[in-house]
Amino acid sequence: MATIYDVSFLAGVSLATVSRVVNNTGKVSDKTRQKVMDAMEQLDYRPNTIAQSLASNRSNSVGVLVSQLDGPFYGPMMREVESVLRAANKHVIIAAGHSDEAQEKDAVEFLLSRGCDALIVDAEIVSNDYLVQLCRGKTPVVLINRMVDGIAEYCVHLDNLKGGYLASRFVLDAGHRQVAYISGPLFKLDARERLQGHKQALAEKGIPFDEALFHEGNFIEEGGYEGMAKLLDSGKSFTAVVCANDQMASGAIALCLERGLQVPEDISFVGFDNIPFPRYISPKLTTVTNPIQSMGKMAANWVLQQVYDCRDAVFNHKFEPELVVRDSVAKLS
Amino acid sequence: MATIYDVSFLAGVSLATVSRVVNNTGKVSDKTRQKVMDAMEQLDYRPNTIAQSLASNRSNSVGVLVSQLDGPFYGPMMREVESVLRAANKHVIIAAGHSDEAQEKDAVEFLLSRGCDALIVDAEIVSNDYLVQLCRGKTPVVLINRMVDGIAEYCVHLDNLKGGYLASRFVLDAGHRQVAYISGPLFKLDARERLQGHKQALAEKGIPFDEALFHEGNFIEEGGYEGMAKLLDSGKSFTAVVCANDQMASGAIALCLERGLQVPEDISFVGFDNIPFPRYISPKLTTVTNPIQSMGKMAANWVLQQVYDCRDAVFNHKFEPELVVRDSVAKLS
DNA sequence: CTGTTAGCGCTTTCAC
DNA sequence: GTGAAAGCGCTAACAG
Numbered sequence: 015m016a017t018i019y020d021v022s023f024l025a026g027v028s029l030a031t032v033s034r035v036v037n038n039t040g041k042v043s044d045k046t047r048q049k050v051m052d053a054m055e056q057l058d059y060r061p062n063t064i065a066q067s068l069a070s071n072r073s074n075s076v077g078v079l080v081s082q083l084d085g086p087f088y089g090p091m092m093r094e095v096e097s098v099l100r101a102a103n104k105h106v107i108i109a110a111g112h113s114d115e116a117q118e119k120d121a122v123e124f125l126l127s128r129g130c131d132a133l134i135v136d137a138e139i140v141s142n143d144y145l146v147q148l149c150r151g152k153t154p155v156v157l158i159n160r161m162v163d164g165i166a167e168y169c170v171h172l173d174n175l176k177g178g179y180l181a182s183r184f185v186l187d188a189g190h191r192q193v194a195y196i197s198g199p200l201f202k203l204d205a206r207e208r209l210q211g212h213k214q215a216l217a218e219k220g221i222p223f224d225e226a227l228f229h230e231g232n233f234i235e236e237g238g239y240e241g242m243a244k245l246l247d248s249g250k251s252f253t254a255v256v257c258a259n260d261q262m263a264s265g266a267i268a269l270c271l272e273r274g275l276q277v278p279e280d281i282s283f284v285g286f287d288n289i290p291f292p293r294y295i296s297p298k299l300t301t302v303t304n305p306i307q308s309m310g311k312m313a314a315n316w317v318l319q320q321v322y323d324c325r326d327a328v329f330n331h332k333f334e335p336e337l338v339v340r341d342s343v344a345k346l347s
Numbered sequence: 348m349a350t351i352y353d354v355s356f357l358a359g360v361s362l363a364t365v366s367r368v369v370n371n372t373g374k375v376s377d378k379t380r381q382k383v384m385d386a387m388e389q390l391d392y393r394p395n396t397i398a399q400s401l402a403s404n405r406s407n408s409v410g411v412l413v414s415q416l417d418g419p420f421y422g423p424m425m426r427e428v429e430s431v432l433r434a435a436n437k438h439v440i441i442a443a444g445h446s447d448e449a450q451e452k453d454a455v456e457f458l459l460s461r462g463c464d465a466l467i468v469d470a471e472i473v474s475n476d477y478l479v480q481l482c483r484g485k486t487p488v489v490l491i492n493r494m495v496d497g498i499a500e501y502c503v504h505l506d507n508l509k510g511g512y513l514a515s516r517f518v519l520d521a522g523h524r525q526v527a528y529i530s531g532p533l534f535k536l537d538a539r540e541r542l543q544g545h546k547q548a549l550a551e552k553g554i555p556f557d558e559a560l561f562h563e564g565n566f567i568e569e570g571g572y573e574g575m576a577k578l579l580d581s582g583k584s585f586t587a588v589v590c591a592n593d594q595m596a597s598g599a600i601a602l603c604l605e606r607g608l609q610v611p612e613d614i615s616f617v618g619f620d621n622i623p624f625p626r627y628i629s630p631k632l633t634t635v636t637n638p639i640q641s642m643g644k645m646a647a648n649w650v651l652q653q654v655y656d657c658r659d660a661v662f663n664h665k666f667e668p669e670l671v672v673r674d675s676v677a678k679l680s
Numbered sequence: 681c682t683g684t685t686a687g688c689g690c691t692t693t694c695a696c
Numbered sequence: 697g698t699g700a701a702a703g704c705g706c707t708a709a710c711a712g
Contacts, residue, residue, distance in 0.1 A: 015485075017689055028699040033691060041697055064400045064462045065689030068704050073397060075440070075461075083426040086624075089417030096416055096443050100454075105461055107408070107440050110429050121433075128408075128438055129397045152348075235627050268627040291419075294568050294601040295628040350705055361683045366707060374681055398705030401688050 016057035025053035036061055067129065075105035076317055077125030079135045081113050085234070086261070086289040088136070091158070091310035095134060098314035102322065104131075113202075115139040126153060132317040134158060134310075138202050154320050156313045160203060161332075169331055170309050170316075174204045177302040177335030178211025178258070181284045184300070184337055185254045186219050189346030190282060192252035194227040196241040196262050205233070208258045208286060226250045231262045238265030246273070253282060253346065260285035260292045260301055267295070267342075278344035288338055298340035305333050349390035358386035369394055400462065408438035409465045409650050410458030414446050418567075419594070419622040421469070424491070424643035428467060431647035435655065437464075446535075448472040459486060465650040467491060467643075471535050487653050489646045493536060494665075502664055503642050503649075507537045510635040510668030511544025511591070514617040517633070517670055518587045519552050522679030523615060525585035527560040529574040529595050538566070541591045541619060559583045564595050571598030579606070586615060586679065593618035593625050593634055600628070600675075611677035621671055631673035638666050 022032045027046060034040040035050045042050075053059070067073045078095055080088040096106050109125055111118035118140050125133055132154040137145060142162045149155045149165040161171045185193055195212050198205030213223050229244055231237030238257060242265070245255070257263035263285035267277055275281055277297055285292060285301035292299035316329050355365045360379060367373040368383045375383075386392070400406045411428055413421040429439045440461060442454035451473050458466055465487040470478065475495045482488050482498040490502045518526055528545050531538030546556050562577055564570030571590055575598070578588070590596035596618035600610055608614055610630055618625060618634035625632035649662050 019689080029690080029701095030692080030699060031697085034698090037691085039691095043697060046697075060456075060460050062401075062462065062689050063460055064397060064406060065704090066691075067397045068395075068401050068706090069689075069691040071691090071704070082422075083429055084422030086419065089415075089422050092441075093416040093443065096441060100442060100457065103457075105440050105457075106442070107438050108425075108429060109433060109439070110426065123393075124433065124436075124438070127393050127396055129395065235623065239627075264624065264627040268629065268631075271629040290568065291597065291624040294572075294597040296601065296604040298601075352705080362706080363684080363708080364682060367682085370707085372707095376681060379682080395705050398688090399707075401690090402705075402707040404688070404707090 015062070016059040018059075018061070020057055021050065021053045021059050024057060025049045073105075073129040073131055074103065075107050075128065075130050076132045076134060076314075076321075077107045077109065077128065077130035079109050079111055079118070079121050079125065079133065079137065081111045081118075081136060081138050083108065083110050086291060087287065087306065091136075091306045094307045094310035095314045098311055098318065102318055104318075104322070111137060111139070113138050119144070122148065126151075132156070132321045134313045134317065136160070154317065156316050158309055158313055166331065167329075170313050170329075170333070171331070172204070172304055172306075172309070172333045172335055174207035174335070175211040175214070177286060177304070178208030178256075179215050180211070180335060180337045181208075181286060181302050182212040182215035182256050183218075184339070185256055185282060185284055185343060186215055186221075188254075188282070188343050190254040190343075191219075191221060192227065192250075192254070193221075194229070194245050194250075194252045194255045196229045196231045196238055196245075196255060196257045196266060198231060198233045198258040198262075200230055202233075205258055212256055224250075227252055231258070233259050233261060235261050235265035235268070238262030238267075239269045240265075242266035242269040246270075254284070254343065255281060256284050258286055260287045260289045260299060263299055263301070263342075264292055264295065267299075278342050282343040284343060286335075293340075297342045300340045300342045301338050303336045303338055305335075309333055348395070349392040351392075351394070353390055354383065354386045354392050357390060358382045406438075406462040406464055407436065408440050408461070408463050409467060409647075409654075410440045410442065410461065410463035412442050412444055412451070412454050412458065412466065412468045412470060414444045414451075414469060414471050416441065416443050419624060420620065420639065424469075424639045427640045427643035428647045431644055431651065435651050437651075437655070444470060444472070446471050452477070455481065459484075465489070465654045467646045467650065469493070487650065489649050491642055491646055499664065500662075503646050503662075503666070504664070505537070505637055505639075505642070505666045505668055507540035507668070508544040508547070510619060510637070511541035511589075512548045513544070513668060513670045514541075514619060514635050515545040515548035515589050516551075517672070518589055518615060518617055518676060519548055519554075521587075521615070521676050523587040523676075524552075524554060525560070525583075525587070526554075527562070527578050527583075527585045527588045529562045529564045529571055529578075529588060529590045529599060531564060531566045531591040531595075533563055535566075538591055545589055557583075560585055564591070566592050566594060568594050568598035568601070571595030571600075572602045573598075575599035575602040579603075587617070587676065588614060589617050591619055593620045593622045593632060596632055596634070596675075597625055597628065600632075611675050615676040617676060619668075626673075630675045633673045633675045634671050636669045636671055638668075642666055 109121035229241035444451035562574035
């Protein structure tokens with residue numbers, strides 16, 4: 015692999031000049047530039063980015079921490095992040111936290127020690143204090159899917175409460191009065207917020223929240239499936255189920271179909287997230303959008319702006335969910 | 348940020364000694380080691396990985412190229428890759444090729460110039476020649492989902508032909524004789540191989556391949572949906588559809604349900620890949636497994652072994668698909 | 681077992 | 697406009 019020395023020698027100029035044309039910085043005469051370009055071409059020179067990083071104290075890489083790499087949720091977000099960042103020639107280093115505190119912290123350390131110029135973090139477990147500390151650190155950080163007091167300016171998040179409210183409100187407006195709720199794991203903030211939205215919608219209609227119609231799931235299909243079984247077996251009657259995400263809704267619907275229940279004739283369903291798949295199942299799932307792609311893009315652009323001062327986007331902190339009405343809720347009234 | 352100098356000064360030892368304890372290489376007396384450890388602790392020293400890389404000519408990072416970051420397919424693979432590699436303290440740098448030749452090449456360049464110690468590549472478009480060239484290069488490469496003559500030892504792939512055969516064979520054995528086929532885009536090798544398996548199964552039963560019952564889709568839901576519409580509208584009759592992946596099968600089934608067709612009573616379906624979601628739709632999709640996770644894990648382990656000489660796994664090149672029988676195929680005979 | 685000493689390949693003042 | 701030279705923080709002979 016040719017080095018900058020080889021190029022400077024071949025072109026008959028100094029190191030500094032080669033560096034200038036490589037980085038397109040400083041003034042270089044056209045003639046010199048051409049000589050350098052030719053030499054680079056001839057040697058198939060490509061800068062050693064490691065050396066660049068060491069010398070310039072910039073790694074040109076940004077670390078992304080998500081809780082999982084699989085599943086329908088983070089893929090679309092990462093897609094946007096990668097796409098924005100690579101267009102700007104920045105590297106994306108990924109790490110997964112797997113919803114485990116030690117792993118999350120470990121991943122952050124890992125990314126930090128890698129010398130990432132910035133971090134995009136979707137942390138589920140670590141404490142607010144830890145995040146505050148992190149944001150106060152030297153490396154710029156943007157937090158996705160989380161709103162932490164005191165560092166709100168680094169947070170990009172969805173109004174989950176409103177989303178939960180919209181979902182439940184829709185079911186209620188359709189005339190349902192006995193509404194079950196399959197929640198995400200309550201150690202996750204978004205799960206708590208969505209539940210809170212549900213309770214708020216209930217309260218507005220003067221319906222008391224009934225613990226017997228509540229199940230704490232895990233945000234994946236299995237959890238919805240099991241939760242639904244529990245709910246059904248409890249003997250409590252209900253005509254609709256609000257699920258804290260689409261994956262659990264799918265699992266729950268699957269169980270209903272297995273037991274010969276019609277959706278939405280016998281039981282209505284609402285989901286959350288608007289992931290791609292449920293559009294293709296029957297009945298099409300009514301749900302609430304979660305603009306995770308936009309959030310990913312926003313985070314990436316913010317990094318670009320803050321760290322590499324390219325572009326200048328307005329930083330939108332709070333994203334609004336919207337109801338997507340499809341076919342899984344029956345009108346009762 | 349403390350440097351190795353600070354540590355060596357505080358501990359009263361040389362740079363080399365500090366380096367030795369950091370890397371756990373060479374012999375260091377317990378007493379000295381302890382002094383160094385204390386100093387590191389006290390200074391909250393963390394090695395600068397960029398400098399390490401430059402000096403050791405190793406980046407401790409491996410590049411992963413996939414065609415997309417979203418979708419149900421690559422997530423599980425990346426999950427395994429990340430998990431294996433991070434456990435070994437290696438960084439995972441990702442890039443997406445988006446099924447575009449320029450972008451794929453670009454991504455490879457990108458990863459290479461980053462000084463990745465190895466590459467795990469799922470390239471769909473670039474030519475075999477390009478890949479041969481790449482594999483002959485200095486950086487070790489493992490190719491996923493592709494079998495290229497001459498560099499077979501670097502390939503990890505699925506026997507797609509067999510998979511296609513299994514799917515069609517099952518439908519045929521169930522008594523279906525008019526079988527439509529919704530293919531993946533034929534510029535992709537796996538799509539071609541699966542189709543070939545289909546044709547082989549057909550041939551075994553003495554059934555001629557009928558162009559009118561064939562649709563070239565795009566491996567995503569929309570393609571299945573549209574292909575199904577085309578097939579249905581063509582007026583040709585058929586009792587089963589073999590889809591080259593589950594996503595298209597889902598789209599196709601969705602269209603059937605919209606049109607009031609029963610699955611599998613009116614039309615039977617088989618998919619391919621065994622992605623998580625379709626297990627939760629109705630009817631549960633009969634499909635063929637694609638052990639993409641195992642392939643990811645295998646690739647990562649190979650890298651570990653080859654590049655970092657840890658572990659010693661047997662390198663399994665060819666993975667076998669298996670039929671998963673669920674409820675989407677009706678028995679006709 | 682420990683220290684000395686060159687670099688790794690590039691950026692970046694500071695002169696000229 | 698261009699060049700000289702001093703590092704960036706660490707590894708890896710080599711010597712002792």
